[in-house]
Amino acid sequence: MSNKIYPIGIQNFESLRKDGYFYVDKTALIYRMVKTGRYYFLSRPRRFGKSLLISTLEAYFQGKKELFENLAIEKLEKDWIQYPVLHLDLNARNYENKESLIEELNKYLEIWEKKYNSPYRDRAPEERFYQVIRLAYEQTGQRVVILVDEYDKPLLQAIGNKALQNEYRNTLKPFYGVLKTLDGCIKFAILTGVTKFGKVSVFSDLNNLIDISMDEQYVALCGITEQEIYDNFEEDLQELADKQKMSYEEAAHELKVCYDGYHFVEDSIGIYNPFSLLNTFYKMKFGSYWFETGTPTYLVELLKRSHYNLEQMTHVETSSEVLNSIYGDEEPIPVIFQSGYLTIKSYDEEFELYRLGFPNKEVEEGFVKFLMPYYTRYNKLEAPFEIQKFVREIRAGEIDAFFRRLRSFFADTPYELIRDLELHYQNVLFIVFKLVGFYVKAEYHTSEGRVDLVLQTDKFIYVMEFKLDGTAEEALHQINEKHYALPFEADGRQLFKIGVNFSVETRNIEKWIVE
Structure with missing residues (x-):
């Protein structure tokens, strides 16, 4: 010990x-x-x-x-x-x-x-x-x-x-x-x-x-490098592995997934969050220690005031001028990057562009969970239970129950808070599916007001297409016409194709069709 x-x-x-x-x-x-x-x-x-x-x-x-x-x-x-x-x-x-x-x-x-x-x-x-x-x-x-x-x-x-x-x-x-x-x-x-x-x-x-x-x-002036972990915490890492019934290699990998990944300059070593790392060794268990100390609400205020598309945070491309921007009170990305919620993932030397993303599992999951009460009707105490119900319904193949619950996420949203209804719709779907994706395999992308989503469990595969002020029939037709489900048709799991329409008039999901 x-x-x-x-x-x-x-x-x-x-x-x-x-x-x-x-x-x-x-x-x-x-x-x-x-x-x-x-x-x-x-x-x-x-x-x-x-x-x-x-x-x-x-x-x-x-x-x-x-x-x-x-x-x-x-x-x-x-x-x-x-x-x-x-x-x-x-x-x-x-x-x-x-x-x-x-x-x-x-x-x-x-x-x-x-x-x-x-x-x-x-x-x-x-x-x-x-x-x-x-x-x-x-x-x-x-x-x-x-x-x-x-x-x-x-x-x-x-x-x-x-x-x-x-x-x-x-x-x-x-x-x-x-x-x-x-x-x-x-x-x-x-x-x-x-x-x-x-x-x-x-x-x-x-x-x-x-x-x-x-x-x-x-880069290593603040924070802890992987080499510093092996130089200073090898005994602690072995004890953590034993406590969590993992091998030494599995525990080291989980530490990396949860707390590593901060890159403050291109092509540099990753930096571990020191607060979360030390708490993990102290308690001998993994946890979201950085987020438990509180996430500043100014980040959400920036995102909402600038009407930011949350899905863009997963693949931001920007320049060093923006990363070093001094106008963070007007543009959210510099402040989100400097605050540690996004980090440098790669660098295009030819065009001098940085690609940003979440540094690690703790930040990604914690930040999306933090956003949920600001974009849906559920407070931070209710939200985890709602996501748990979503996941159970997906794993059980209960599609109608899943979409009825998803409807409730849009219900009672004050109209004055939604200056851009389409963006609000996109952001709520991003938060829900991102959180669900931490428990089941989720792949999706958004472009031009459309969300394509694939959810996979051990028994089921769901291929979904969402329309805004179209029809559920059109969405299902698009899945078939563009062969979205083709990569999964040879899979042994049960396949569902689902077309969904979102209505501007009702500000909610109007209809879904399952094939």
């Missing part, structure tokens, strides 16, 4: 090291970053270790050599100089208005002003910040280190409220702009967050920031 103490939720490097928690050594990368640049920006999904990275940098710049015993940086660093460190963490507050952001900035400014005896407390936040940096440099004789964690928390909470976002930007832009005006007083600075969508207006004065979010040499 492993004797590791897993650092789940531990974001303070000093307490992690002093209390004996296990640490996957990232200090060689940290040393490289510190020695090869001064100003950095890093975007990573939540729960990926950004706060621990910031805390590790803080301990390093405070010269706490004893905390780095037996880590790579212990041999690399020779000087261990103590620098003044200003650590600003914007993650620990709910931002409801401009005053809440000012209050949070004041909290940190007051601590720093007291430490460095600043007499400039009656000025604007950016002026106070300027004076604190200057005084810290003058009083210690060492240039200042500035660490900003979750710079975008206020901006994310204000998605959908442009007036409030502008107020936050107008406050943060001059505040962060101080970093450029005091270049001679600053040793090192890094800002981390989930997204880059405020970059133009918030960081427009900070054109000296090195963005390492899609830099191959730093």
Whole structure:
């Protein structure tokens, strides 16, 4: 049995090291970053270790050599100089208005002003910040280190409220702009967050920031690689396999399917979600640990406000300009990618296009489950039971029961919420069939308002064609005319061909025919 103490939720490097928690050594990368640049920006999904990275940098710049015993940086660093460190963490507050952001900035400014005896407390936040940096440099004789964690928390909470976002930007832009005006007083600075969508207006004065979010040499700075699992968790993986009655190879494969697959740059190694990985080893069972901590509703608000076709998320093609977009409050894909719900699957070098998709099973299943209450009449407690009933009906060949249940997913949808009825119809079908597909084999594609679907169980094969304001007879005729069922006709399982029509007038399934 492993004797590791897993650092789940531990974001303070000093307490992690002093209390004996296990640490996957990232200090060689940290040393490289510190020695090869001064100003950095890093975007990573939540729960990926950004706060621990910031805390590790803080301990390093405070010269706490004893905390780095037996880590790579212990041999690399020779000087261990103590620098003044200003650590600003914007993650620990709910931002409801401009005053809440000012209050949070004041909290940190007051601590720093007291430490460095600043007499400039009656000025604007950016002026106070300027004076604190200057005084810290003058009083210690060492240039200042500035660490900003979750710079975008206020901006994310204000998605959908442009007036409030502008107020936050107008406050943060001059505040962060101080970093450029005091270049001679600053040793090192890094800002981390989930997204880059405020970059133009918030960081427009900070054109000296090195963005390492899609830099191959730093892909493993946050998160865990497959090699790090084998180097650090081999005993844990064997114990997991034994607990789950799997072979070592089967457990390793399931870990990969569930939690690997994050690619922050093309043709790079995959990164495992560290939060889910550590929880799996701690509990010795697989689970959707990342999603259990909560998925931000701003993602759904973006998708619905932009009238996004959800099926497109399974095969997005886009450019680096979009992935690095600073307009995420208007276009959902950059924010969904930067938030970790989509990742790079492949790269077309000739046309410089990225293909995106869900990184792994945990994200795909969790995200689609999360969407369901926002697009159907069922809340998050009812939804899993409805999907369970769908799957049972499909496995039992109960086609009429299946379609009666599917009808209920469209019932009572407020008309004012459906500006584009066809898109709403497509999105509900995508969610239902995607969730059903986690339990039975599902293949489908959509184009021009049409959904073709094949569901396969151990006993049955269903070939379905959906029409919008056509007829069920036309849909069934299309299955036969275009030979959709031909690949399955030699199969020993019972084959059903099903034509379905969706009515704009009733905003629901009007009729289905089974052959």
